Amino acid sequence: MLEIISPATSAAKARVVIFDFDGTLSLIRSGWMDVMVPMCIQQLSGLGTGESEETLKSVVEDFVWRLTGKETIYQMMALADAVARRGGKPLTPAEYKKMYLDRLWTRIESRIVSLRTGSASPETYLVPGSRKLLEHLNERGLTLYLASGTDDANVREEAALLDVAKYFRGRVYGALDDLTSFSKAILVRKLLAEAGHRGDELLVFGDGYVEIEEVKKVGGTAVGVASAEPECRVTDEWKRKRLIGAGADVIVPNFEDLGGLDAALFTGAGVSALS
Ligand SMILES: [Mg+2]
Numbered sequence: 503m504l505e506i507i508s509p510a511t512s513a514a515k516a517r518v519v520i521f522d523f524d525g526t527l528s529l530i531r532s533g534w535m536d537v538m539v540p541m542c543i544q545q546l547s548g549l550g551t552g553e554s555e556e557t558l559k560s561v562v563e564d565f566v567w568r569l570t571g572k573e574t575i576y577q578m579m580a581l582a583d584a585v586a587r588r589g590g591k592p593l594t595p596a597e598y599k600k601m602y603l604d605r606l607w608t609r610i611e612s613r614i615v616s617l618r619t620g621s622a623s624p625e626t627y628l629v630p631g632s633r634k635l636l637e638h639l640n641e642r643g644l645t646l647y648l649a650s651g652t653d654d655a656n657v658r659e660e661a662a663l664l665d666v667a668k669y670f671r672g673r674v675y676g677a678l679d680d681l682t683s684f685s686k687a688i689l690v691r692k693l694l695a696e697a698g699h700r701g702d703e704l705l706v707f708g709d710g711y712v713e714i715e716e717v718k719k720v721g722g723t724a725v726g727v728a729s730a731e732p733e734c735r736v737t738d739e740w741k742r743k744r745l746i747g748a749g750a751d752v753i754v755p756n757f758e759d760l761g762g763l764d765a766a767l768f769t770g771a772g773v774s775a776l777s
Contacts, residue, residue, distance in 0.1 A: 503737070504754050504762045511751040513705045513723040513767040518693055519639055520686070520717065522571060522708035523650035523657055523676075525727065527636075529627045530613050530660050531652065532731045537606045538566055542581050545598075549588040567744055571686060571710025573651045573677035575599055617663040624664040629727065629734050631757030636669040638760060642768075644705070647693075648674045649686050649713070690716045705767070709741060711748045718749035723767065726750030 524531045542562040547555065565580040578595035585592035593601075616622035625633070639646060646669055650657040654676030661667040661674055678684050693699045701721030706713050709727040717724050726745030730738040737755040745753060752766050 504752065504759050504766060505737070505742075506752055506766050507726075507746055508751040511723060511766060514769075515700075515702045516644060516705040516723065516767075517703040518645050518647065518697075518699055518705070520647045520649055520689065520704065520706045520708075520713060521636075521670075522686075522706075522710055522713045522727075523648055523661065524652055525629075525709035525729065525731065526707050527629055527632045527648075527666060528660055528664055529629060529732050529734070530617070530664070531606065531610055532627075533609055534606055535566065537609060538577065538602055539563060541602055541605060542566065542577075542584070545581060545585055545590075545592075546588060549585065549590045551588045568711055571651055571708060571712030571714075573681060573685065574602070574653075575677070575681070576651075578602065614660070614663065624666075628664055628666070629729055629756050631760060632666065634760055635757040635763070636666060638764065640669055646670050646673065647689065649689050650676045651686075651710075651712070653677050654684075686713050687716050690720060694720060709745070711744065714745060714748040714750050723752075724748075724750045725752045725754060725763070725767070727756075728753050729755050 521527060524534065539559070539562050543555065543558045546558050546562070561584065565584070566577055569576045569580060575595050578598035581598050582592035582595050613622070613627060617624065617627065636646065648657070648661060648670045657676030658667070658674055661670070667674060675684050675689060690704065693704065694701065704717050704720065704722030706717035706722060707725045707727060708714050709729065714724045714726060726742070728737045728741035728745050730736050734756045737753065742753050754763065757763065
């Protein structure tokens with residue numbers, strides 16, 4: 503169910519919409535956190551600190567969440583720091599990232615292959631209602647950007663496999679090795695400084711802390727996608743709490759209530775413009 507967190511929510515002035523990819527539109531990498539969190543706990547346990555599994559879990563969940571939406575390497579830097587702080591000798595963040603991506607691959611390979619071969623339809627791995635929402639925002643004349651912390655080549659391939667790349671007309675950005683060349687923060691800064699947008703002309707859809715915070719910082723509007731994956735029928739309470747903490751104005755479990763969402767964002771809460 504759609505939930506309006508800030509009563510004064512309005513994206514009536516929006517010109518630009520930034521979409522996060524994984525967990526917001528794409529479910530190809532669904533379950534990534536269940537790969538990353540146990541891997542990090544495994545690296546931290548056995549360092550002889552006497553911390554319980556439960557304590558380590560909350561330490562790991564805390565930094566993984568805080569950096570969700572940022573390039574994956576930042577979470578791996580935090581892991582290396584956490585190992586070093588406990589007196590361990592960490593691998594490099596790049597080595598941890600490779601370990602993580604290798605483990606994630608075993609979980610997602612069949613999904614990607616099924617999309618490549620056409621045995622699965624793109625809708626199987628899209629958050630419900632994504633395509634109608636993207637079409638609707640395009641029809642409204644908004645300019646759409648896709649920005650992800652997943653490696654650039656993967657985002658481009660996966661957006662194409664899900665047949666959503668076309669809605670962004672080339673404005674698809676993922677993580678690059680040079681961390682100074684792209685980030686969601688840099689994109690927001692460029693939209694303001696170079697494209698000349700005001701903060702209230704930005705609207706973001708995301709399931710991570712980073713994209714919500716960056717857009718809220720400059721006065722934009724944020725929709726938090728708190729989906730209980732992979733079905734995405736109901737709101738996930740863990741994500742919901744954290745997205746509200748990050749500043750989300752609206753929380754949705756998916757995009758099936760397009761009329762309600764359109765009303766909440768563009769015509770004032772409670773009045774459906776589409777129905
Ligand atoms: Mg995400």
